[in-house]
Amino acid sequence: MSYFDNHYLFSETYVKEYIRMQKNLIGQGVELSYKMVKDWHDECSKSNWFSDYICPVLDTVGFKYQAATNNIMTLYTNNPASGDKPVAVLYATDKGTDLNSTIKGRYYAYKTVKTAKEQGTEWAMLTNGYKWRLYHVKNVSPYENYLEVNIENSLKNNKAPDEAFTLFHLFFNARTYYLEDGELAIEKIKDKSDEKAEQVEDFLRGKAEEILKDICYGLKENMDRETYDSATCRMIYQDAITLLFRMLFFGYAESRGLLPCDAADTDYSRNSFFRLCAEAKDILNAGSANEYKNGFEFWDRLDEHLRIYVDRTYNGGLFNNDDKPILREYKIANGWLMKCLAEIAYKKDKKTNTYDEKIEYKDLSVRNLGSIYEGLLEFNLFIADEQMVKRTAKGKTQYFKTSDVTLKKSDEPNIIEKGDIYLSQDATERKDTGAYYTPEDVVEYIVGNTVGKKLEELQAKLKKQLQNKYDELGVEPTQSGRKRIQQAIDEETLAFVRERILSLSVIDSAMGSGHFLVNAAYRMANGIVDILCANDWESEEYIPVDIGYWKRKVVEKCIYGIDITGWQ
Incomplete structure (x- = not known):
């Protein structure tokens, strides 16, 4: 759906279920809402975009709000249970504004989330009137994870509510933010979404052992030895886990657009992981496995093409087999590998005993993958x-x-x-x-009281360091002089980040799957963005505030992990 982007804010599986459930319940309400919003849109001029369009839209969907300051509004509902407590904030930009901007002073996601934090609300909305985004301030990466609905085509080209406007009505209606039993309705949606993501993890964890055994059987069959000593068994198992997690990585990365699985990149797309899984599923569902079982076509496409393509393209060594004695020398025949590919990507219908529903890998987090991994290490x-x-x-x-x-x-x-x-x-x-996987709230607490405290300490030092310049800025009468001081502050802040924050070392000496380190990397990257964007002016010099940029820098410079494999 080009008009809908659940950018990792909710479980993809749950969002689809929620939309199906709710579309039958909203009835004529969406039609009336659409007619009113379209009328306001058609009558509005660009110069009065905020007052003549944005505000009436909020009125139409049932929100109350305070007078806007810099196009930022605190939102309330008429739900008696909510009282005077705000439920969200909204930041409205000019018509046609690029919401993806990461230019300092125009990093709208940062402004929106920051305002919500200051107002004490967990939910924040950002809109240019057509694209409507929803952010959750407690998300591990609140500036880059959001849900977006684009209603531009609905308003310009339609005469009745379409799928896009229906979704807008579902997620940006005041009733979705009513307080029910001490919790906002949107928070219940988030809770159920998180539960659904955990179910995807549980489902894959339940499959992982059998898939792993099939990988081991495939390798053992190709080795074809009379006996296997304990050292060989350990090598088979270790390399089997490596292969299993390479496949999970492919699924995770493709589902999030991290690998070039689009049709334009034919080198990748003709052997993309999910394409291999779909072909394996179709063969098994058709009962044709015997025709293929002794060949190695699927292995060649997975290992000799896909693995090598990724390793060569990203040059990370993650998929290199030089230190993998079994994967380096042996293959898995189609009979075993097709089943592994189908099992790892699809659920099986109990009545027909065929693979049908695709597993939504987009719902998996690094924590979910780590839980599966650590459950197999013992x-x-x-x-x-x-x-x-x-x-x-x-x-x-x-x-x-x-x-x-x-x-x-x-x-x-x-x-x-x-x-x-x-x-x-x-x-x-x-x-x-025996997988002892630390709960997310414990990780948050420990990282917050170590990495978080250190960032607060450094931020206080920077504030003291810059105080004279801010004092000078406060009394500077000329625009050119203010620009000069602002540029000096930005440059000194950026230098401080690079010299003092990127020189920190965060080490986990028993890292396992890296749960603590991943959280720490997010914490540091978000902290850097907070520091760089603390003043709201737009710099004439480029100051990088993109969260993705700083995540890469933090991982390159600051994050260290040590662990043992568990094999003796």
């Missing part, structure tokens, strides 16, 4: 040297040689034949997952 690969049986009780799984126990009827689904693979802490026992 295990190792074992190959049964004789028939065994798996038995589970009280969160503990044990493996017995069938020759040592009396088999029961209930054991039949849990028989492990000679040569079969199983995953365990040791050859005879495993416990429930």
Whole structure:
């Protein structure tokens, strides 16, 4: 939908469900709202864009607001439960303004979120009258994650509400910000959205072990050895985890547009990860797996093309196989790999036993991927040297040689034949997952009281350092003189950021999947933007305030992680 961009603010899966549920409930309200908004739009001139269009739109969708200051309004509802408490702020720019601007003084996302924080609201809206964006100030990256609806085509070319205006009516209507049981309706949407994202993680975590076993079976089959010592089993398992997470990375990166999977880049798109998954799914659904199972076409496209393309293009070494003894020497036949690709990208319909619904990788965060990863690190690969049986009780799984126990009827689904693979802490026992993944609120608290406190300390030093210049600025009578002082302040601030903040080292000596470090990188990048944008003037010299730029710089200069793999 070109008119709708859920830019990682909500779960993509939940937003689609919410839209389907709500469209049948809003009825004639959206038609009346559309007619009024379109009338205001058609009668409005550009010179009176704010007073003759933006304000009436807010009236139409039910918001109350205080008199605007610099086109910024604090929004209220007529919901009695909310009282006089503001529910959001709105920053309205001129007609046609580029909301993506990251020029200092015109970084509208920053201005919007900053105002919401100052007003004590968690929700902030930004609009040029056509594009309407919603931000959440508590998001880990509040300036770059948003939901946007574009109603320009609706108002200019239509005579009735279309899909775009219906979505606008859903997310920017005052009723969506009513207080219900101590919580705004939009906050309940966010809570359910977060729950849905966790369900995607849970679903993939539940699949991960079986997919991993199939990868191991595929590698073992290609190795075709009589025996496998413990060192070889460890290498197979380690490289299998590497391959599994390369595939998860492909899914995550493609879903977020981080890899060039569009048709224009034919080198990538003809072998994009999701294209491979879709082709594998179609073959399996058609019952044609036997025709392909002994070939290596899918491996060649995944490993010899896709992996090498990404490694060469981004030059990061992440996909290099030089230190991967199994992946460097062996392949996985289509029979095993097609199933892995279909399982990792699709859900299976229980009635038809076919792969149907695509897993929404856009919903996964780095934290979700880390949880899946750390849940697999505790295990190792074992190959049964004789028939065994798996038995589970009280969160503990044990493996017995069938020759040592009396088999029961209930054991039949849990028989492990000679040569079969199983995953365990040791050859005879495993416990429930031992992944100890730190909850997000704990990470926030620790990072806030370490990295956050250090940033506050440095910000205070910078303020003291610049005080004389700000005093001078306050009494400077000429415009040219003010410009000169402002430029000096900007340059000194930028130098301070580069010399004092980018010289910090943030180290996690037991980083695991990097949860703390990712949070710290966001915290530092957002802190830098706050420092650079603290004054609101537009600089004649280019001052970088794009959050993406500073995330890259922080990761390059400040973030360090140390860990062991867990394999001896």
